[in-house]
Amino acid sequence: DSGVTQTPKHLITATGQRVTLRCSPRSGDLSVYWYQQSLDQGLQFLIQYYNGEERAKGNILERFSAQQFPDLHSELNLSSLELGDSALYFCASSVVGGWAETQYFGPGTRLLVL
Amino acid sequence: AQSVTQLGSHVSVSEGALVLLRCNYSSSVPPYLFWYVQYPNQGLQLLLKYTSAATLVKGINGFEAEFKKSETSFHLTKPSAHMSDAAEYFCAVSGRSGGYQKVTFGTGTKLQVIP
Numbered sequence: 001d002s003g004v005t006q007t008p009k010h011l012i013t014a015t016g017q018r019v020t021l022r023c024s025p026r027s028g029d030l031s032v033y034w035y036q037q038s039l040d041q042g043l044q045f046l047i048q049y050y051n052g053e054e055r056a057k058g059n060i061l062e063r064f065s066a067q068q069f070p071d072l073h074s075e076l077n078l079s080s081l082e083l084g085d086s087a088l089y090f091c092a093s094s095v096v097g098g099w100a101e102t103q104y105f106g107p108g109t110r111l112l113v114l
Numbered sequence: 115a116q117s118v119t120q121l122g123s124h125v126s127v128s129e130g131a132l133v134l135l136r137c138n139y140s141s142s143v144p145p146y147l148f149w150y151v152q153y154p155n156q157g158l159q160l161l162l163k164y165t166s167a168a169t170l171v172k173g174i175n176g177f178e179a180e181f182k183k184s185e186t187s188f189h190l191t192k193p194s195a196h197m198s199d200a201a202e203y204f205c206a207v208s209g210r211s212g213g214y215q216k217v218t219f220g221t222g223t224k225l226q227v228i229p
Contacts, residue, residue, distance in 0.1 A: 105157035
């Protein structure tokens with residue numbers, strides 16, 4: 001158990017809908033990362049937050065957005081969903097996001113868009 | 115720009131045989147390198163990491179990796195494969211981007227262990 005929790009575990013929705021994925025980092029970690037893992041794209045970095053502020057952006061679509069709240073949990077919002085958004089979404093956390101730090105991954109949320 | 119190449123998306127070994135998973139990296143600065151393992155239906159878990167100390171890094175579950183700057187490689191090895199090693203393995207490189215960590219993952223190698 002990494003100490004990172006993600007809810008829900010599974011999500012099934014329809015095209016055009018909007019969903020919110022939730023992540024709680026390890027106790028004491030200030031930095032949160034979101035990744036998308038799919039068969040054709042592999043593991044893609046989406047976005048990083050540090051202590052409530054956006055720090056880095058990766059291959060995140062404009063239809064996707066995220067935020068980190070004062071209690072440090074984070075939410076990833078996916079809107080106008082398309083079939084191709086079906087994937088496993090991981091959250092990871094680290095202490096401050098330093099470049100030698102280990103990222104601790106949650107178990108993921110499996111999203112299926114029908 | 116940094117990148118990671120994992121040679122072989124699938125590797126099969128017999129139980130008890132040597133495990134060798136290959137990773138080559140590209141980075142404009144001295145890199146920090148990681149190997150993560152992903153078991154089915156689980157998140158990624160750190161196996162080991164290189165942070166510019168010893169070039170031979172020992173990790174969990176008997177795995178180790180050697181950083182070879184001249185070959186820009188960070189191959190993962192284990193002397194004797196166990197059935198429980200069957201999983202997907204990801205090599206990753208970390209560098210600075212605007213002063214913060216930017217991690218790039220390889221495409222992964224699925225390890226099959228044959229009894």
